[in-house]
Amino acid sequence: MRIDRAALADLARGAAFLGSGGGGDPYYGLLLAEAAIARCGGFDLIAPADLADDALVAPCGWIGAPTVSVEKLPNGGETVAGLRRLEALMGRRIDAVLPVEIGGGNGLAPFVAAAELGVPVVDCDGMGRAFPESQMVIFNIRGLSACPSVLTAACGSLAVIETDNNLTHERVARGLSVALGGIAHMVEYPLTGAQARQHSIPGSVSTAIAIGKAIRTARTERRDPFQALAAALGDSGLYPHCLTLFDGKITDLERETRGGFSVGRVTIDGFGDGGSRMEVLFQNENLVARQDGRVRAMVPDLITIMDRETADTITTERLKYGQRVKVIAASAPSMLREPAALSLVGPAAFGLGPDFTPIEILNQGEGA
Structure with a gap:
């Protein structure tokens, strides 16, 4: 290619x-x-x-x-x-x-x-x-x-x-x-x-290309880019599950550069009258997403914060107060969910405590 x-x-x-x-x-x-x-x-x-x-x-x-x-x-x-x-x-x-x-x-x-x-x-x-x-x-x-x-x-x-x-x-x-x-x-x-x-x-490089093309094409054709993203992830075979975890506005952000890492947390308040709130902790990468205290996704599964209109990814160093975002979760490649891998890349490796639970189990019954 x-x-x-x-x-x-x-x-x-x-x-x-x-x-x-x-x-x-x-x-x-x-x-x-x-x-x-x-x-x-x-x-x-x-x-x-x-x-x-x-x-x-x-x-x-x-x-x-x-x-x-x-x-x-x-x-x-x-x-x-x-x-x-x-x-x-x-x-x-x-x-x-x-x-x-x-x-x-x-x-x-x-x-x-x-x-x-x-x-x-x-x-x-x-x-x-x-x-x-x-x-x-x-x-x-x-x-x-x-x-x-x-x-x-x-x-x-x-x-x-x-x-x-x-x-x-x-x-x-x-x-x-x-x-x-x-x-x-x-x-x-x-x-x-x-x-x-x-x-x-x-296949990860070609998958990234396919994801980017799917989002670009959907935006050009005025289709939902988040649906196109989920379809591209599913077609890849590497990331079979994709969920929209949250939709809201960033209302608080703590971020500092410490020990060669960007570390902190971002708070997102949901749209609507429910008063729901999501908090995402990060160390360069997003590590865990909790909604009203309940864990919705955790490392090594992917947690990505995206602009809710364009589906552009917002990296942790570019998070800002007031951004309107969607929080998307995707399942990690199966290699990363093996026991030997989880000891190095699972929640415990970051001091987050609980054993790893996949997003498809944490969010059973939730809409995509």
Whole structure:
């Protein structure tokens, strides 16, 4: 599949939804990717099955607080610099790249490098959404190492990270990103082609494109974009359940940048006379949604706050008082609901206490 500018715009829209509020606003990544298309031509998106067993595949993305990324812009060379250093470390050329997470701006992170290096992007990722920490990835869940990894910053600084476990890798990389201004690019979890096939979430990039196209087409044809979104998610096979949890206006917002994360909560008052209220907690990504104290959705299922008129995703760093929104939940890919995954990406991993309960069970009897 050849990725042109129209597909890139759809990808940005779909990746924003799959970010569950995080992954960074894809706007700047879209501009960089469009500029790369203008310089180098389009990008090739290939299936994991097309990779040779011994191919060198490099996942990449951004680490840091999305609130910082709104003001501290990339220079466009961070990705390529990191990948070139990985090639030097591995003693061979990179054969393909993929997003470490499909959510938000990270869903577009590999495309600039794909154009500059002349390599394809693989239609898969490591999360099927976005998570705030780098060990919350299917590669770590399946026992693969994040190292060697390369962290690069807009100022030109570059660091190679080697650790004995992936949690320590996250802590070291997070500390470096804070020291470098709160945001940096990271190439991590270098894979063989065989590992990329066996230990990734396949089809996530093309699914993001399909989601974005469905919303765009519905808006053009004056159809309900939320119905189109739900249909695209169901057709993907990765996200079979989609629910509109709440419809209202943001009436309170607490948000701060702490320890390399954007953390806080947003309060939404429902429309109508019922006086219902929803509260969403976030750490870069939206983690749990409670309506009048009752849990309606929880990580790793996706919780996305969207403009109620346009179905544009509102990432956590762009939430504002007075926005009129809908809160949409979608089921996470099945890999993320397995017991081994839930220990790393479920509610307990964020100190939220209760065991994971899927949205289709939490909302039995609720309308879509």
